[in-house]
Every structure is written in structure tokens, then in C-alpha cells.
Amino acid sequence: MKNALPPLGWLRTFEAAARHLSFTGAARDLNMTQSAVSQQIKSLESHLGRPLFHRRPRALVLTESGITYLPVVREAFHTLVRGTRAITGTQQNVVRVQSNITFAVNWLAPRLPRFYAQHPEVRLSLSTELWEPREMAEGADIEIRYSLRPSDTVRTEILRGDHYYPVCAPGYPVTLDTLADHPLYDCSNLLANWASWAEDQDLPWPDPPITYSTTYLVSLSVAMTGGGMCLVHDAIALRLLKTGQLIAPFAHRARMPEAYYLLLSPQADNSPHITAFADWIRAEMALDPGGGPDWPTTG
The missing domain is CATH 1.10.10.10 (Winged helix-like DNA-binding domain superfamily/Winged helix DNA-binding domain)
Structure with missing residues (x-):
């Protein structure tokens, strides 16, 4: 033809x-x-x-x-x-950043005005994935990864550990005794889950049905509309708790087995713009309550 x-x-x-x-x-x-x-x-x-x-x-x-x-x-x-x-990437000052979508929406995006106020000469290209690649994301200068432990083939440092706990909409009628009777939501394939949160406080857990999704954004959206309970950790929930869109009805918080890591590409040391963004992420994480880079990253 x-x-x-x-x-x-x-x-x-x-x-x-x-x-x-x-x-x-x-x-x-x-x-x-x-x-x-x-x-x-x-x-x-x-x-x-x-x-x-x-x-x-x-x-x-x-x-x-x-x-x-x-x-x-x-x-x-x-x-x-x-x-x-x-x-x-013909603009020499563009830094390509990779993270999971929930972190990008709930932690990174609200802070970007502060970054641009400090570094107006830098521009970011943000990419989000549901599942982390085996190695560092292709084409990324910087990756913020939520993981048990990233690959050893790239330069890696821990940014923060965290606590995880249940949240719900304000006024949602739940107690510890009735928790297992409510719709429960979670992000799939994580060790920081409902069963481990209950076990961490010796809470009897009858293995109720749980709805899983590939991103915390789904369970957060359900919880904010009063549709049930979901598990969160500080990095993705503190802003929603401060604004009153969510509440944490129970006092117990468990330490996450997972943590947030910073992965840097080989060209990072040769780029002042990549260095500027990496330094800013470290500083923001240090100011943010709830976590710390000195936390253990397993069990």
C-alpha cells in the first residue's frame, strides 16, 4: 500500500x-x-x-x-x-523527578511554591508511577521511592521513616471494638497493613474483608467522603489531618517497615539544579514532623 x-x-x-x-x-x-x-x-x-x-x-x-x-x-x-x-530536555535547567503518585499529590505538590521561591531558575519535570521500577526510573535525575530497600546499583539515601495508622472522615462513627465491622481500605502489597497495625498493639484481628488498590489515593478518597476507614502514614496524611479533611480516631501509631528514599542519578553531582532540588527535599523532610532519616528501615 x-x-x-x-x-x-x-x-x-x-x-x-x-x-x-x-x-x-x-x-x-x-x-x-x-x-x-x-x-x-x-x-x-x-x-x-x-x-x-x-x-x-x-x-x-x-x-x-x-x-x-x-x-x-x-x-x-x-x-x-x-x-x-x-x-x-532542551532546557538545561529542567530536573526530571520521579515519585509515586500519592507522594507527589499529597506531599510534594503543596510544597512546590516554596521550592520555586528559593530556586526560580530551576524547572521540574514530574513523573509518577504506580509501581516502582526494578532500578532507578529511566530518564530520571532524582527519584523519591517508598520501599523496603531500593536497589544497591544507584546512589541511595534514606529520607524518612514514618508511622502508619487508620484515618476516617470527621464524625465517622467508629470505635476499636467496631473497627472490623466497617469498610476497610488499604494500599496493596505493603508490610505496613491492617493486620500488622493490629498486631503491633496486640489488638485481636478477625481478618475482616479489606479493599485494596494500587495507590493510597483511592483509599484516601473513600475515607474523606465518609465511606470507611483507611490506613495512612504521616507523609501522605498530615496535610489532610491539619486541614480537617481527615481525623485519626485512635491513638496508636505503628512504625512503617517501609521508608522514603532519595535515589540520585550518576549525573547529579555535575548539575547544580539537581543538587539544589535534592538539598531542598532533604531540608523539607527534616522540617516535616512524623519521620526522620535515622529510623530503622526494616521490621
Whole structure:
């Protein structure tokens, strides 16, 4: 089947000729001969099966097809330019940051104005994943990872441990005695879970049904709407507790087996912008209540 798209070079030549309404002007822009421009335009018109220009003695005039096609071609080139810049990171001051989505939404995003106030010259490109990659995320300069222990193949440091505990909407009618009778929500595949929270305080646990999701955002949303109880830890819940969107009805808090880690790419030491963001994350974590980098990271 014949390819419906003409060669990119022909389209670039068409755009230049249409902009100048002159093959000579297009040739000058593209560092081509006038005859080469003319030949490419003829090839493009043959490919499309219709003329794009009226050839007048002293000028070119776009045909109706040319007038229709020109904005399409220009927008296609603009899209290519924007996409290429996004992929190649042509801005030298962009720091590519990877984290899980709940941390990005509940901890990082509310603090970004403070970062930009201190470092207006730096821009961040934020990427979120539900599941951590085996090694450091591809293309990331910095990763904030919530894990038992990250890979030893990259430069890693612990940022904070934390406590975990149940939360619910204000006024939600629950006691320790009735807890197992309520809808319970949690993030899947974590050691900081309902059973371990109960075991940590010798609370009898009848193994009630629990709804799991791949992100804390789901269980947090259910809890805030009064739909049940969910487990959280300080890094993702303190802002919601301070604003009164959630309450922690029970006093007991257990230490997380998991912790937050900072992973740095090999180029981190050669970039003042990556260093600036890493230093800012460390400082913000040190100011944040509830955790600390000196906590144990297992059991």
C-alpha cells in the first residue's frame, strides 16, 4: 500500500515556499537551489494528486488546496518541535523527578511554591508511577521511592521513616471494638497493613474483608467522603489531618517497615539544579514532623 504521507523534506520545502510565495526565497532559507525546490514541490503535488501553487510570471499564489494544506503542515511541524523538546530536555535547567503518585499529590505538590521561591531558575519535570521500577526510573535525575530497600546499583539515601495508622472522615462513627465491622481500605502489597497495625498493639484481628488498590489515593478518597476507614502514614496524611479533611480516631501509631528514599542519578553531582532540588527535599523532610532519616528501615 502506498504511504499516504509524503516525505518530511517535501513538506518543509512546501512550507518555506508558501511562506515566501517564492521558490527563490525558499531555496535561500533551506540552502537549496531554486531548481531543487521546484522539483520537490512538483513531487509533492504529484504525490497529493493536485496542485498547491499557481505559477505566475513574477510570483506564486497558493491554490485552494495549498491554502487548506498549509496550516495543517505548520501545525504538524510545531507539534514535532514541541514533542522533540519534551523528549530531549532542551532546557538545561529542567530536573526530571520521579515519585509515586500519592507522594507527589499529597506531599510534594503543596510544597512546590516554596521550592520555586528559593530556586526560580530551576524547572521540574514530574513523573509518577504506580509501581516502582526494578532500578532507578529511566530518564530520571532524582527519584523519591517508598520501599523496603531500593536497589544497591544507584546512589541511595534514606529520607524518612514514618508511622502508619487508620484515618476516617470527621464524625465517622467508629470505635476499636467496631473497627472490623466497617469498610476497610488499604494500599496493596505493603508490610505496613491492617493486620500488622493490629498486631503491633496486640489488638485481636478477625481478618475482616479489606479493599485494596494500587495507590493510597483511592483509599484516601473513600475515607474523606465518609465511606470507611483507611490506613495512612504521616507523609501522605498530615496535610489532610491539619486541614480537617481527615481525623485519626485512635491513638496508636505503628512504625512503617517501609521508608522514603532519595535515589540520585550518576549525573547529579555535575548539575547544580539537581543538587539544589535534592538539598531542598532533604531540608523539607527534616522540617516535616512524623519521620526522620535515622529510623530503622526494616521490621
